Amino acid sequence: MIRYIEISSVRARLVCAVSVVALLPLAACGGGGTSSTPPPPISTPTPTPPPAPAPTPPPTPAPTANFDTAEYRRSVGPSFHNAISAYTAGATGKGILVGVVDTGVDTTSLEFAGRISSASRDFGGNGTYVDEDGHGTAVSSVILGAKNDLETHGIAFDATLLTLRADTAGSCATEDPDVKDSGCKFSTSAIAAAVNHAVDSGARVINLSLGGGGIGTSLRTAITRAAAAGIVIVVSAGNDGESTDAGVDPNNPDPFAQGLAAAGNGRVIIAGSVGTAASQSEISAFSNRAGASANVYLTALGYRVRAPDENGAIYLWSGTSFSAPQIAGAAALLAQAFPNLTGAQIVSILLNSGRDVGAPGVDAIYGHGILDIARAFQPSGTTSLAGSKELVDTSADSATLSSPMGDAFASGSTQAIILDEYDRAFGLDLARTVRAPGLDLKLAPALSVAQRQLSASSPAFSVSLTVAAGSNEVIYGAQTLTVTDAEQARVLAGSVMLRLDPDTRLAFGIRRGSEGMSAALEGRSQPAFLVGESARGQIGFSLRPASGVAVRHAIGAGIGLTARAETGIAQVRETRPFEQLRTPLSDYRYSIVGVGLDKSVGAARFALNGEMLNESETVLGAKFGSLYGGKGARSAFVDTEARVDIGAGWALGGAWRQGWTWANAGGNVVSGSLLKSSAWSLDATKAGVFGSSDSFALRIAQPLRVSAGGLRLNLPVGYDYATLATEYGVRTLNLAPTGREVDIEGVYGVPVGATARLTANAYYRKDPGNIAALGNDIGGAIRFTLGF
Numbered sequence: 134m135i136r137y138i139e140i141s142s143v144r145a146r147l148v149c150a151v152s153v154v155a156l157l158p159l160a161a162c163g164g165g166g167t168s169s170t171p172p173p174p175i176s177t178p179t180p181t182p183p184p185a186p187a188p189t190p191p192p193t194p195a196p197t198a199n200f201d202t203a204e205y206r207r208s209v210g211p212s213f214h215n216a217i218s219a220y221t222a223g224a225t226g227k228g229i230l231v232g233v234v235d236t237g238v239d240t241t242s243l244e245f246a247g248r249i250s251s252a253s254r255d256f257g258g259n260g261t262y263v264d265e266d267g268h269g270t271a272v273s274s275v276i277l278g279a280k281n282d283l284e285t286h287g288i289a290f291d292a293t294l295l296t297l298r299a300d301t302a303g304s305c306a307t308e309d310p311d312v313k314d315s316g317c318k319f320s321t322s323a324i325a326a327a328v329n330h331a332v333d334s335g336a337r338v339i340n341l342s343l344g345g346g347g348i349g350t351s352l353r354t355a356i357t358r359a360a361a362a363g364i365v366i367v368v369s370a371g372n373d374g375e376s377t378d379a380g381v382d383p384n385n386p387d388p389f390a391q392g393l394a395a396a397g398n399g400r401v402i403i404a405g406s407v408g409t410a411a412s413q414s415e416i417s418a419f420s421n422r423a424g425a426s427a428n429v430y431l432t433a434l435g436y437r438v439r440a441p442d443e444n445g446a447i448y449l450w451s452g453t454s455f456s457a458p459q460i461a462g463a464a465a466l467l468a469q470a471f472p473n474l475t476g477a478q479i480v481s482i483l484l485n486s487g488r489d490v491g492a493p494g495v496d497a498i499y500g501h502g503i504l505d506i507a508r509a510f511q512p513s514g515t516t517s518l519a520g521s522k523e524l525v526d527t528s529a530d531s532a533t534l535s536s537p538m539g540d541a542f543a544s545g546s547t548q549a550i551i552l553d554e555y556d557r558a559f560g561l562d563l564a565r566t567v568r569a570p571g572l573d574l575k576l577a578p579a580l581s582v583a584q585r586q587l588s589a590s591s592p593a594f595s596v597s598l599t600v601a602a603g604s605n606e607v608i609y610g611a612q613t614l615t616v617t618d619a620e621q622a623r624v625l626a627g628s629v630m631l632r633l634d635p636d637t638r639l640a641f642g643i644r645r646g647s648e649g650m651s652a653a654l655e656g657r658s659q660p661a662f663l664v665g666e667s668a669r670g671q672i673g674f675s676l677r678p679a680s681g682v683a684v685r686h687a688i689g690a691g692i693g694l695t696a697r698a699e700t701g702i703a704q705v706r707e708t709r710p711f712e713q714l715r716t717p718l719s720d721y722r723y724s725i726v727g728v729g730l731d732k733s734v735g736a737a738r739f740a741l742n743g744e745m746l747n748e749s750e751t752v753l754g755a756k757f758g759s760l761y762g763g764k765g766a767r768s769a770f771v772d773t774e775a776r777v778d779i780g781a782g783w784a785l786g787g788a789w790r791q792g793w794t795w796a797n798a799g800g801n802v803v804s805g806s807l808l809k810s811s812a813w814s815l816d817a818t819k820a821g822v823f824g825s826s827d828s829f830a831l832r833i834a835q836p837l838r839v840s841a842g843g844l845r846l847n848l849p850v851g852y853d854y855a856t857l858a859t860e861y862g863v864r865t866l867n868l869a870p871t872g873r874e875v876d877i878e879g880v881y882g883v884p885v886g887a888t889a890r891l892t893a894n895a896y897y898r899k900d901p902g903n904i905a906a907l908g909n910d911i912g913g914a915i916r917f918t919l920g921f
Contacts, residue, residue: 208278539838872907
């Protein structure tokens with residue numbers, strides 16, 4: 134079997150040839166051969182063409198993270214297999230003992246300083262485990278070479294090396310490219326003894342970059358014992374991918390690898406190699422394919438892998454001998470990061486997280502694909518909150534915010550511990566699972582339907598309807614004074630107003646907001662703004678009133694008392710921004726009760742209003758999923774409003790709303806979850822701009838916005854693998870956005886004839902929906918209305 138080596142020094146380096154030993158021919162190159170007793174001679178493998186020197190690594194940019202160094206990039210394997218995500222999570226292999234059955238190790242190398250286990254042994258009769266060939270040193274370096282900014286580092290650079298030298302004494306010294314059976318030889322009895330010693334020494338991983346024929350009874354027994362002890366075993370697939378020899382099957386791993394997999398009871402991974410001159414992700418020509426062993430076969434980089442030999446000289450090595458240690462290193466990272474994992478679970482995670490290449494799914498070439506450490510360190514299968522059975526879908530949004538909360542998801546961090554199907558603990562930032570509100574596209578809904586106003590009145594009562602033109606259905610329109618009262622679909626709406634006595638009037642409506650009816654009872658009027666809303670009565674999210682009632686009583690001295698109530702549906706658009714025109718709303722119950730005082734003093738009018746909002750499942754219009762166990766919310770609002778006519782047709786007005794929202798305790802939401810919110814608006818209007826009948830109005834407004842606060846959540850914040858105990862703590866999910874929407878809108882209206890009116894609107898919205906990352910919203914409209 135051939136060990137492909139590219140030379141990086143002037144000293145010649147010979148290819149590794151397979152030699153015959155007692156019982157079985159085994160090679161320290163991930164190779165194969167044939168087996169019989171006594172074994173027949175094996176032909177000398179064809180050497181590779183003279184290799185080129187290892188190139189000097191190109192200059193690298195300044196690292197962006199502690200682990201993204203020039204050494205990391207030179208190491209090829211860690212970068213190709215996305216190991217940096219494991220490093221940043223704290224996994225380096227520290228404390229994990231990795232057994233390497235090979236030709237020993239360079240004990241003077243700085244790559245292993247202080248990390249060679251005192252339990253290291255020789256089992257081939259050499260009297261020392263010091264490497265005389267270089268293969269064992271290179272393999273060990275790929276697994277756990279030190280991160281010391283010298284040359285390269287291994288996948289698990291802090292792991293401890295258990296060197297298990299097993300080459301037959303003197304065999305490696307016989308290596309000669311002109312002699313067919315020269316080079317390192319391994320007996321199955323020596324390998325079996327090494328594996329048993331690894332079990333007794335407490336190894337978590339064993340690497341076997343060897344190949345050959347069947348494994349025999351003693352080695353089979355040793356592998357079965359190691360598997361029962363929970364050890365992960367990684368073995369090379371073989372380097373016969375281009376062989377045409379009779380008795381050699383390049384489409385399956387060599388018999389040695391197949392024998393180990395059969396004895397390993399789900400704890401063995403067969404390592405194939407990827408890497409060619411054209412692509413690192415292409416199966417290496419020399420690599421045996423997955424074949425019938427596809428279910429336990431995983432590929433890793435085994436082409437031009439940079440590593441030192443027994444004298445510290447750096448070479449570019451190729452062969453499945455160097456794909457196996459990439460996988461063994463990954464197993465060590467998992468063993469350290471998740472000490473609860475069994476060997477079978479580590480194997481399952483590595484196989485199932487492989488990057489799919491070749492034919493979709495597990496295939497006969499790549500098996501489970503290419504080792505992907507980043508994916509192996511992601512939650513697998515069903516996930517749940519630690520310490521509970523509450524399922525967590527990490528691929529879905531856990532909550533949909535409302536416009537008052539805007540981009541609160543973009544600031545702060547709220548960590549919780551979740552467990553995956555292997556009971557691995559992961560930190561989940563809940564703030565990153567929260568979805569921004571669907572953007573409130575205010576202009577399009579206001580212009581989407583032609584409308585007709587129908588009304589009838591007498592001194593004692595009046596009836597008002599708004600009808601969609603060309604339809605028998607009725608929608609909200611001018612009768613509703615706030616945008617949040619506007620219904621975006623065609624629905625029946627109407628109100629009836631009754632005079633109970635000279636000082637008392639009553640209004641009730643079907644699918645009509647009580648705020649609009651209150652305004653009608655008070656005689657309030659507003660310019661025809663399309664986007665800018667008055668702060669008074671703002672809720673901050675879409676409502677679909679079912680029924681409402683309002684009553685007003687004139688107390689005297691210009692003072693009026695108004696009470697109102699309504700019930701209906703809070704509408705949550707559980708989608709992403711800009712999708713609202715094609716995604717249906719979700720409906721949740723709400724109710725509002727309010728009371729207010731207003732007083733007129735000369736040309737001025739003042740109002741003070743208070744109201745309570747109850748939501749059955751939402752929190753100020755936001756919907757929090759089962760992860761939170763939200764039980765709705767209660768809100769209190771106080772409004773102040775003033776308007777004064779200053780003469781010459783001019784009038785000024787302003788409104789302020791202050792809100793407090795308490796999320797109801799339940800599930801993971803604890804008491805004390807308070808949100809503070811506010812809205813304001815300033816108006817200037819002019820009647821008779823160019824004539825006696827035209828008008829102009831300007832409004833500057835901030836829609837309702839959460840200024841402070843969040844949900845207080847009792848969450849799992851720690852997990853102990855030793856006791857499987859979960860630590861809980863109260864954390865706050867911030868719901869105050871960084872964005873601040875400010876709307877500026879102007880409207881000009883002029884009559885056209887006796888019954889028509891032409892109106893032009895232009896507006897500017899900064900941070901629409903309180904989302905700072907969204908671009909400014911600028912628009913306008915020209916409307917023509919005809920009365921008849």
